[in-house]
Amino acid sequence: MKTTLALLGLMLPGAAFAQDATLALVGPMAEYKLYVADETQELVKDTRAFTDAVKAGDVETAKSLFAPTRLHYEKIEPVAELFSDLDVSIDSRADDHEAAEADPGFTGFHRIEHALWATGSTEGMAPFADKLMADVEDLAARIDGLTFPPQVVVGGAAVLMDEVAATKISGEEDRYSHTDLWDFRGNFDGARKIVELFRPHVKDDAFLATIDANFDKVDRTLEKYREGEGYQSYEKLTDDDRRVLAAGVNTLAEDLSTLRGRVGLD
């Protein structure tokens, strides 16, 4: 029922997008909402296991769950960021805060990452674990009731690439655990999902071929670092491969920045 209402919300007048284009996009928008719902459910489930381990003082288990849990968040980052209060408490980095690691406002995944890798202890982390769990559940509840603005969804493909280009390619996101390549995976998958859903509405085969080629290029480069279910440390990434990734991501960000316009949205 909620989903139906949300979809109806797409058609409310007054929003800054073309009605015709929006109507045509109802199908992929609904599919995207299902994708986000699935990822959010996984995020809640995995965050519970992760925070349980933290509260139990099981550093090794918590470490092993950190990157795979974040993967779900990274895939849906553009939507998650619609709730800026939660994005700050779930995913901000130390340098988003004036007193860095010591700042009381530094909470969420990276606060716990700092404890697990930099200090090697979960001592004092229980309140942060509880807060993270509560924030993630809050996020899931809000997403469930959310009307997705189509511009945010279609534009999210470029936003995901911008995220990598602006604040991830340098390895600064997961600076204590060096699990950045997992986050790249999440951002690439999230962006490609959007392209796949809206592909039928893009009338430019050469454009799509370029996008596909660049996704393939960054995928091939990233897969060189696959290890088991996940990825090697960011520190293993060579300068040459980092540059290939950076150029691919920059190019995708430029090209995908036209996706909204190409499917008829402002």
Add this chain to the structure above:
Amino acid sequence: MAGGHDPTRRTLLRGFGAAAMVCPFAAGMARAEGNAAPDNNATGQPRVTQAPQANESSPGDYVSPYGAHQAGIVTPRPAHGMVASFHVLADTPADLERLLRRLGERIAFLTRGGEVPQVDPGLPPADSGLLGPVIRPDALTITVALGADLFDRHDWLSPHRPRQLVRMPKFPNDAPDASILHGDLALQICANTQDATIHALRDIIKSVPDQLLLAWKQEGSVPVIPPRPAGEIENARNFLGFRDGSANPDASDAAQMDRIVWVGAAQGEPGWTHGGSYAAVRIIRNFVERWDRTPLAEQERIMGRVKSNGAPLDRRHATEMDVPDYEADPDGEATAMDAHIRLANPRTPDSRRNLILRRPFNYSNGVTKSGQLDQGLLFICWQADLAQGFVAVQDRLNGEPLEEYIKPVGGGFFFALPGFTDAPDDYPGRQLIGAIGRTTAPA
């Protein structure tokens, strides 16, 4: 969109007309005689390091990017300059050619200016819009130069490396910061305004995202001075408060530039390099707080010039364009033997081989962790022979008293490609791509 009522557009067109006839930059590029004069003769022609004059520069100033040499080297220095260094992604000669052609296209548009292309408002704009809907030339130059790293990385490119192009070595007083050193390709971007240089950089970053990755950049500027009486020359002051560039060779003397700046047959360099030039770029931090606490007489002794007027110390009431007589001062009574200008250019018959063309900018970046000003000199010099030029000069300067007040922290050696024309199939680096094609073509 079009329309004769747009005043900006009319200004632009007027600017083009003016540029063709009375542009101050045209004179400096046209002059070719006068090789009997001293190196730094006050010929009345604009000097490369001359301080830009207020109200003289105009958005209509057009510096042609075309010719036997790239612009931005012997053309007079405008008020703002930047060096941006990039990593290059080019696996094949065809990739490199594609990159250079695209750079040539952007340079052609950005330096000439014109209306920004209009796109569907549902798409990101084609231009950053920093300069408004009509881009004016604003004396913009973009000089393309390649670093040793690029040649080293590819087997198909390394045989064509300019003979003297190496990674800039660490000199004794340097404190190299790896994050602002070297690079595959450097662009020197100069213009009347900082906005024009930033606009050009952003355009290029957006235009070539798949082949250029920005590694570092340093911006700088030189003070604009009120107009001087005709014939009077003032070189711009650096952040140590001294005139900088007084002894520079006359960039409007083509014969001298052929000897000092442009690579030619005389250097034994690969044929494709002829018409290019070596750049030594040095980001030289100045410890200005310490300098400002140093007695004036000591500052002048260290530099070898009068601070107020730039005159040599053996004739304090002359001008900065007058030349010190070291022969009459063999023991350094007037100008200390280790004064900066005496070490840099001892003015002996031998040291004429070490002349370089300096074209630096002052930079002011922010505040260090210690709470001191992070400012200094974006030193840029051009020469046909790197070993005889910058390296020889720096070797003489090593250990100079000025070192207590300066710390080179970044930069690199780069080779500026030969010039290119507006012919449809020409672009910067065409000569290099041609040379690669000849060596890799099937027999």
